[in-house]
Amino acid sequence: MTGEPLIELRGLTKTYGSGDAAFMALCGVDLTIQRGEFVAVMGPSGSGKSTLMNLLGCLDSPTSGSYRFKGIEVETLNMDQRSLIRRHALGFIFQGFNLLARTSALENVELPLLYRGYSRKQRHQMAREALASVGIPEKERNTPSELSGGQQQRVAIARAIVTNPDTLFADEPTGNLDSKTTREIMDLLVRLNSERGISILMVTHEDDVAAHARRVIRVSDGLISHDSATSRP
Amino acid sequence: MIFNALLIALREIRRNMTRSFLTVIGIVIGVAAVVTMVTLGRGATEAVKQQISKMGSNLLVLRPGQGWGSWGAPQFSMADVKAIGDQVPGIASIAPFVQTNVPAVYQENDRNTDVQGTTANYFAIANWNIGIGRFFTDAEVAEAAPVCVIGETIRKELFGEGVDPVGCKIRARTVSLEVVGVTALKGQGGFGDDMDDNIITPYTTVLRRLTGRGNGQNINQVMISGKEGYPSANIVADVSLLMRERRNLTGNEDNNFNVFDSLQLADVISSSTKVMTSLLGAVAGVSLLVGGIGIMNIMLVSVTERTREIGIRLAIGARAREVLLQFLVEAVTLSCVGGVTGIIFAYGLCSVLAEVVGAPFLFDPKINLIAFVFSAAIGILFGFMPARRAASLDPIEALRHE
Numbered sequence: 001m002t003g004e005p006l007i008e009l010r011g012l013t014k015t016y017g018s019g020d021a022a023f024m025a026l027c028g029v030d031l032t033i034q035r036g037e038f039v040a041v042m043g044p045s046g047s048g049k050s051t052l053m054n055l056l057g058c059l060d061s062p063t064s065g066s067y068r069f070k071g072i073e074v075e076t077l078n079m080d081q082r083s084l085i086r087r088h089a090l091g092f093i094f095q096g097f098n099l100l101a102r103t104s105a106l107e108n109v110e111l112p113l114l115y116r117g118y119s120r121k122q123r124h125q126m127a128r129e130a131l132a133s134v135g136i137p138e139k140e141r142n143t144p145s146e147l148s149g150g151q152q153q154r155v156a157i158a159r160a161i162v163t164n165p166d167t168l169f170a171d172e173p174t175g176n177l178d179s180k181t182t183r184e185i186m187d188l189l190v191r192l193n194s195e196r197g198i199s200i201l202m203v204t205h206e207d208d209v210a211a212h213a214r215r216v217i218r219v220s221d222g223l224i225s226h227d228s229a230t231s232r233p
Numbered sequence: 234m235i236f237n238a239l240l241i242a243l244r245e246i247r248r249n250m251t252r253s254f255l256t257v258i259g260i261v262i263g264v265a266a267v268v269t270m271v272t273l274g275r276g277a278t279e280a281v282k283q284q285i286s287k288m289g290s291n292l293l294v295l296r297p298g299q300g301w302g303s304w305g306a307p308q309f310s311m312a313d314v315k316a317i318g319d320q321v322p323g324i325a326s327i328a329p330f331v332q333t334n335v336p337a338v339y340q341e342n343d344r345n346t347d348v349q350g351t352t353a354n355y356f357a358i359a360n361w362n363i364g365i366g367r368f369f370t371d372a373e374v375a376e377a378a379p380v381c382v383i384g385e386t387i388r389k390e391l392f393g394e395g396v397d398p399v400g401c402k403i404r405a406r407t408v409s410l411e412v413v414g415v416t417a418l419k420g421q422g423g424f425g426d427d428m429d430d431n432i433i434t435p436y437t438t439v440l441r442r443l444t445g446r447g448n449g450q451n452i453n454q455v456m457i458s459g460k461e462g463y464p465s466a467n468i469v470a471d472v473s474l475l476m477r478e479r480r481n482l483t484g485n486e487d488n489n490f491n492v493f494d495s496l497q498l499a500d501v502i503s504s505s506t507k508v509m510t511s512l513l514g515a516v517a518g519v520s521l522l523v524g525g526i527g528i529m530n531i532m533l534v535s536v537t538e539r540t541r542e543i544g545i546r547l548a549i550g551a552r553a554r555e556v557l558l559q560f561l562v563e564a565v566t567l568s569c570v571g572g573v574t575g576i577i578f579a580y581g582l583c584s585v586l587a588e589v590v591g592a593p594f595l596f597d598p599k600i601n602l603i604a605f606v607f608s609a610a611i612g613i614l615f616g617f618m619p620a621r622r623a624a625s626l627d628p629i630e631a632l633r634h635e
Binding site: 083 | 244542546550
């Protein structure tokens with residue numbers, strides 16, 4: 001198993017609509033990502049990078065082609081089975097944080113654990129550890145509206161990593177943050193990647209954010225146009 | 234999974250107290266209305282039955298004329314009483330009844346009251362119980378003994394509360410009556426009258442000593458009690474037939490007497506209160522239905538409002554059926570909480586209103602259980618559509634929702 005790549009795409013296509021109105025968002029993508037990689041996905045809007053990320057994140061299923069995630073053929077799975085992959089192996093971070101309003105940081109971080117059926121004690125312990133590892137252990141009682149943008153994104157990252165996922169999907173994680181906070185969040189992601197070995201796939205528009213990754217993929221017109229390693233600053 | 238859904242649902246309810254409160258209030262009002270209406274209705278029916286049974290169970294009264302207050306119609310004789318008692322089947326007991334209004338005096342106290350003359354049978358027929366002393370006997374009736382049994386009101390007015398009047402003598406006009414007993418308290422009658430404001434003596438004593446018509450031809454009414462389970466309508470028919478015969482009424486002459494049937498009256502009154510109860514219950518039921526639609530409405534709105542929340546839940550690995558269950562459990566929890574709150578409200582409302590209406594407060598566990606189960610069912614019924622809508626959301630679309 002260890003030799004198997006984390007993600008393996010072969011001829012992946014995704015078509016929206018049908019007939020004359022059909023629009024091909026992905027036109028046969030081949031891509032292999034190994035465990036522990038930190039990949040930035042870049043591209044103009046409409047290039048198909050969001051579609052690619054949705055497919056990789058098991059939120060959507062492809063029209064054709066194959067997608068193997070840790071050897072599992074995701075394209076054959078139904079919605080519930082894809083939910084279970086997300087629950088057990090993936091973590092998500094969003095541009096808009098997407099925390100539950102009027103809900104304490106601790107309860108937000110606990111949320112994925114609820115669906116995994118942990119006991120109350122385990123949930124609290126794991127959520128506290130996750131909050132500590134993103135550097136805001138003292139904010140567990142605060143609701144999102146009482147936190148700054150950077151703190152909210154830290155809570156969101158804590159929620160994403162609390163289940164110890166193999167892979168983190170980050171959709172423009174710093175899009176709503178100022179440059180100082182952006183650096184802090186990116187340092188946190190880099191640390192999670194190097195210390196915990198969590199694979200990270202990150203969509204971004206900004207080159208200096210992408211520079212934190214070790215590999216940059218550029219998508220245009222439904223195909224991968226560039227795929228290159230970066231030298232970290 | 235159910236436990237988890239309950240936990241998640243309870244958290245969501247707690248986080249949105251205002252929304253939850255508004256959702257619940259319709260159910261609270263609906264359940265409270267239904268339970269209050271039905272409980273009060275049953276109390277009213279029971280009150281009517283109790284008051285009629287105070288007059289005497291299976292009581293029939295033969296009265297002169299048609300209906301109330303027919304002056305001039307011929308009265309009855311002891312021969313009529315005996316004939317009815319001997320010839321009409323289904324009669325448990327029969328007693329003559331004469332009544333006259335006299336001032337009763339004891340020492341410096343006096344009171345105008347009804348003196349009722351009858352036989353010893355009357356006490357059982359009219360459901361009298363003895364409080365102190367004894368009833369008078371048939372032997373005392375035969376010799377027109379100057380004895381009497383008094384009601385609580387008379388005891389209070391003439392002797393004072395708690396005084397034992399047995400052995401004392403009351404003067405009624407020129408006659409001195411020895412008190413032999415006090416009847417147990419009956420309270421207010423079905424028509425708001427005081428049933429304890431009377432003096433009961435042998436009818437012979439009234440006719441010979443008080444009114445001076447000792448020939449036994451001036452019986453005002455005949456009190457009859459039917460046997461348990463014997464149809465009272467048959468007794469009414471037989472008594473009417475016998476009386477027509479005795480009075481030589483021909484085919485097209487109207488009865489110059491009438492037979493009042495307490496059982497029939499009770500049936501009529503209680504069936505009309507039952508109709509009222511079901512009518513009011515139905516109206517209240519509509520408000521419960523409206524409460525259910527309120528739940529559906531707010532749950533549907535909340536699915537739209539909470540689209541992003543649902544998207545987050547789906548993205549972090551909630552399955553569609555878990556989201557469905559969460560929303561369903563939220564709706565059912567809200568409506569059950571509404572149901573219980575409604576029942577508690579109804580309890581308070583009933584205990585206050587029962588006092589006002591003067592009906593006994595009968596808390597019926599059955600109607601409460603029905604109301605609770607019904608409110609839970611409303612939660613499932615009206616919560617299902619919003620829940621299914623929530624569960625069928627596409628996680629990508631839901632996350633993008635603003």
